[in-house]
Amino acid sequence: MNRCHVCVSTEFSQELISEVFYISGKPVFVENIPSTVCNQCGEQTFSSQTTEQIRVMLHNKSQPIRAISVDVFSLA
DSSP states (O other), rough: OOTTTTOOOOOOOEEEEEEEEEEETEEEEEEEEEEEEEEETTTTEEHHHHHHHHHHHHHHOOOOSSSOOOOOOOOO
C-alpha cells in the first residue's frame, strides 16, 4: 500500500495539476500534469514516466502552447 511521504496517509486522488519549473533561472509554467495528490495534506507526486516527459519537453526546446505574464512581488 502506498503512503504519503509527508503525512503517511494512504488516501490519494488522481488529478491534473499545474507547476512552475525553473530552467536556467527562467520560470516555465506546465499545466495538465497527471499527479497523485494526497487527500490529507495535498502533497503532489508525479510518476517517473511523467517526470521524464516533462524533462524531455522542457530541455528539448519544445514550443509552448501560449505565453502568460505574471505579477511579481518581493518581500526584500
